[in-house]
Amino acid sequence: MVQEKKKTELLFKNLPFLLSDMERKKWIIDSFPFNYKEKRYIVILTIYKENERKPSVYAKAKVEFIKANNINNSIKGYIDFYNVHFSSSQEFCNFFDVERGNANRNLFEDFSIIFSHFIPEEKIINKSEIERVLIGRRAEGNNPNAIYCYDVRRNGRKDGSPNKRSIENDNKAQSLRPTLYERFCSDSNLSFFFSDKKEENKTDREILEIVSQR
Numbered sequence: 001m002v003q004e005k006k007k008t009e010l011l012f013k014n015l016p017f018l019l020s021d022m023e024r025k026k027w028i029i030d031s032f033p034f035n036y037k038e039k040r041y042i043v044i045l046t047i048y049k050e051n052e053r054k055p056s057v058y059a060k061a062k063v064e065f066i067k068a069n070n071i072n073n074s075i076k077g078y079i080d081f082y083n084v085h086f087s088s089s090q091e092f093c094n095f096f097d098v099e100r101g102n103a104n105r106n107l108f109e110d111f112s113i114i115f116s117h118f119i120p121e122e123k124i125i126n127k128s129e130i131e132r133v134l135i136g137r138r139a140e141g142n143n144p145n146a147i148y149c150y151d152v153r154r155n156g157r158k159d160g161s162p163n164k165r166s167i168e169n170d171n172k173a174q175s176l177r178p179t180l181y182e183r184f185c186s187d188s189n190l191s192f193f194f195s196d197k198k199e200e201n202k203t204d205r206e207i208l209e210i211v212s213q214r
Contacts, residue, residue, distance in 0.1 A: 011082045011112060014119040019060065021122040022047065028167055029139050031131040033068075034118045036096060036111070040068035042131060043118070044138055045079070056080065065095070066134065083112045127175070136176035140168040146194040148201035149177050152184050152211055155191040165191045180204045184211075 010016075022030055028049070034041045044064040048054055058080040066074040075095040077086040086092045089108075093100050098107065127135070137144040155163045165188050173181045173192035183204070184190045195201070202210070 012116050012119055014121045015081055017121045025123055026167060027123055027171055029135050029171055030123050031135055032120050042066045042068055044134060084115055132175045136172050139172035143196055145196035147176055148195045148198055149192055150195050150200045150202050151193040152190050152207055154189050164188050
């Protein structure tokens with residue numbers, strides 16, 4: 001990662017509020033728009049899981065910058081309260097179309113200053129369709145292509161006791177299938193099952209019929 005610089009004053013003043021609001025609303029992932037050098041990006045911010053290895057003791061969340069005009073093109077890093085950190089200056093310059101000769105410490109500081117103005121104070125639940133899909137693809141962190149919901153059922157433990165729905169599965173279902181989620185969200189023992197095969201996707205009505213027949 002790009003070398004971190006110790007600072008005493010919080011640059012990302014909104015970040016503590018955003019993280020607290022996400023925790024209160026039971027979200028581990030969020031998105032918001034970002035503009036840099038007259039180009040539009042979508043930022044995906046993901047809170048580290050408990051016991052997940054962090055690149056720095058100061059790291060607060062993972063961030064992914066996605067080009068708005070090409071959602072398959074992105075760069076990943078992490079954020080603390082002072083800077084955004086990337087794997088290398090070369091990767092940063094290639095992605096954001098910055099000349100290598102300008103890749104000095106001030107460049108990353110300037111980038112972080114610009115970025116600080118785009119961090120919201122709270123999570124906005126109502127997202128665009130593309131943002132909801134991006135969040136849904138990344139929420140569980142296993143198969144990003146598994147976005148087609150085909151069932152809702154109790155996923156019990158080996159000892160027969162009910163297994164509580166994970167926050168990752170909760171966020172994914174709320175993003176990808178909001179109306180279906182509203183029907184079942186009150187029962188925390190129910191999990192939403194997704195496939196990477198589009199032909200396995202079922203409508204809300206079909207899933208409701210499957211659940212009612214059990």
